[in-house]
Amino acid sequence: MEAIFYLENRRTFAEHMNPGELAVFLSGELLRKSADDDYGFWANRNFVYLTGIEQRDSILFLCKEEEGYTEKLFILPPDAFEERWNRARIKPDRAAEVSGINDIRYLEEWQSCLADTIRKNKIRSVCLDLDHKEGRRNWNGADWMKQYIETGYPEMEIRNSLPILKKMRLIKKPCEIEALERAEQITKAGIVAMMEHSRPGMYEYQYKAEYDYALAQHGVLEPGFSSIISAGKNNFCIHYDSYRGKAADGDMVLNDVGVRWDHLVTDVSRGWPCNGKYSERQKLLYECAYRTSQHMFEILKPGIPMPDVDKMIREYNYGQLKEAGVCCSYDEIGTYMWHGGAHHIGFDVHDMVSAREAVTEAGMVFCVDIGIYHEEWGIGFRLEDNCLITAGGCRNLSADIPRTVEEIESVMK
């Protein structure tokens, strides 16, 4: 992404702030795993969305003034010893180039800058990224910052930045769509590699190795999220991640995988027979999902409430399963469909999950995910594609990844 992307994001965020308000964002801290080993650092996505900076212990200040706003970025200072052992730290001029922020300071200044800004700009309210999910601890540092501000400035009002960011991140910019398109091509390479190597007796970890290898050939060193790759009965565990099972002749393989490119992540599922030829029952069920998916891509357009998208998938797929003689009453659909079919993707794979109340709008990208689970027949799979809503309709960004029975069988020949 070019710096203008981050600059525009900050400008839009500032438009939602009130004069006398300060927004503070943190990239997050490095988490220690055990002994002298740490978890890989993962920068807070909202911080990256606003700065492009993925280095730990970085802080962004956005200060709203009567006219416009000012911005400051705090980064770690150089440390020859630390950098010799681990990695080079971003230099101020590079941080300015990436983010488009001119005022770059070293981290040790942030407390005095905060005090100065609060006093000089008569700050009465601070916006923090208080992203709390079901009471689980938030590692982006915002909770710590909230406590710091409440202790030092007891009169200060605290406002949650999240509703603003959710709204912003729902609509993708053209450069984000471009990044997604590139990510889809690499996702295709990974999925096709798994299909091409597929054979009875193959272990799930071998499929995973094919996927990871194909991605690495394109410079993508880790999958967009924890890959779900399973075979046979393991397909009945929706977020399966053990990779120890083996595909027996006649089993279906399920993948639910993604690729991150320039921060944007895809989320695509396919289901194929490990031996390369769909059985009659597999084909029957797969084609129900396929027709439902095609139907959705024909009708999706701006102006549809997201819960309705989910409902439409369910109802249409029920019609298909009924016609196939699999399911006789809508009350039973839960036996075969275990999860919803539409979540947004973007900087996170479940991008802004609580934006379900949204109404489709040009620039939104979400999954059209049809999962069918027939335990009695031992067949479970998902067909999941990435739908971009356009001014007049929609586009399937993952359409190029083999998805019809014929396309998949011909890749596996």
Ligand SMILES: [Mn+2]
């Ligand atoms: Mn998925």
